[in-house]
Amino acid sequence: MxxxxxxxxxxxxxxxxxxxxxxxxxxxxxxxxxxxxxxxxxxxxxxxxxxxxxxxxxxxxxxxxxxxxxxxxxxxxxxxxxxxxxxxxxxxxxxxxxxxxxxxxxxxxxxxxxxxxxxxxxxxxxxxxxxxxxxxxxxxxxxxxxxxxxxxxxxxxxxxxxxxxxxxxxxxxxxxxxxxxxxxxxxxxxxxxxxxxxxxxxxxxxxxxxxxxxxxLPEMMRAEAESVMAVVPRDTPFIVRTPLSIPETAWRNDIAVFFAHGARQSGDTWAVGAQAQPDSALLGMITLAGRGQDDAANAAVKWIRDHCTTNDLELVRVENFNDRYPEEQRSDFSLTRFTVARSESPGVDGWALPTGLPPAASRAARRAPNTRRKAA
Incomplete structure (x- = not known):
């Protein structure tokens, strides 16, 4: 049977x-x-x-x-x-x-x-x-x-x-x-x-x-979409109106989290501003000609990635929250959250020297880190 x-x-x-x-x-x-x-x-x-x-x-x-x-x-x-x-x-x-x-x-x-x-x-x-x-x-x-x-x-x-x-x-x-x-x-x-x-x-x-x-879960689907968007660069031209500046108050244990909020100005013109909170001061702003919220989000990713590369920062995470807007508003707004980390590399000061160095060279090498620290 x-x-x-x-x-x-x-x-x-x-x-x-x-x-x-x-x-x-x-x-x-x-x-x-x-x-x-x-x-x-x-x-x-x-x-x-x-x-x-x-x-x-x-x-x-x-x-x-x-x-x-x-x-x-x-x-x-x-x-x-x-x-x-x-x-x-x-x-x-x-x-x-x-x-x-x-x-x-x-x-x-x-x-x-x-x-x-x-x-x-x-x-x-x-x-x-x-x-x-x-x-x-x-x-x-x-x-x-x-x-x-x-x-x-x-x-x-x-x-x-x-x-x-x-x-x-x-x-x-x-x-x-x-x-x-x-x-x-x-x-x-x-x-x-x-x-x-x-x-x-x-x-x-x-x-x-x-x-x-x-x-x-929706969180898993969103994380997948965010990771894909973050690793695939898109060439969305934009103009920097106000250079991005992350204030010291935005950092917590070398991690800063902020949003890029995009809004359609007129026609295909979009303005994207970076803010820590909805009502806080702008950290920076760009404008672009885009067809919709995806173009605004892609431009924001390129903007923040370029800033991180220039300032020795690490773009840890990109989260796209465009779906948070009601259906009738999605054509006019975009929202992306960024997590950025300071990526300073540790120095070699204080580490043991290779064997075989002459005593004078060893003493000079041991003194050198102290000199650099004092100069810094």
Missing amino acids: ELPAVTRPKPLVWTPERVKHWKRTGEKPGPVMVWTPQLTGEFLDFVMEDWLYELWHSFIFLGPRRGEMAALPWTEVSTDALWLRISQQIVEVAYKLYGEAPKADSVRTLSLSLESGDNLVSFRTKQDQKRQEWGTAYVESGRVWTHENGEELHPDWISRRFTRLVELSGLPPVRLHDLRHLAATLSLLAGHDIKVVQEKLGHSSRQITSDTYTSV
């Missing part, structure tokens, strides 16, 4: 447009939905006082399966070395629980962040307090995640509890299993390789991870 092929549903991100549609109609755009980082933070803030806050935090940042979390014992956790080992899981069949070992590829050790480690310490402290309150009625299950009386959690109960919390928060709906997609997407957004994500989620191959869990 040959069954038809099944296509995995592609995870979709709760963009502002999809959230508005959901609020208006109650319809989900797809069966598998993923929160943006902002929505994720709102959920964590909402469940901060929930008994299982640390569990929801672990689902979001570690991406385990619910059966793996339900089965996790304290013996497989080290809050000092910051790791936990997934070596067993609880499977639910007709609401009855069965313990079994996960597939070989799913047995894995997860590294914990300092925050995740602190969360586990906090939850163990809460368990100790409940153990004293319940006395002999407390159930010693040995599990990490339990009810307040120590009883182990049923995987289906975890899902229902999570669904209820999402409803109470007023956020667009996601399933508990969708948090695995979220954990993978956040890891990719942070710049980790797909192989790292594969091992984190316990997949047998990176192909499964790539096909299933690489839902693309």
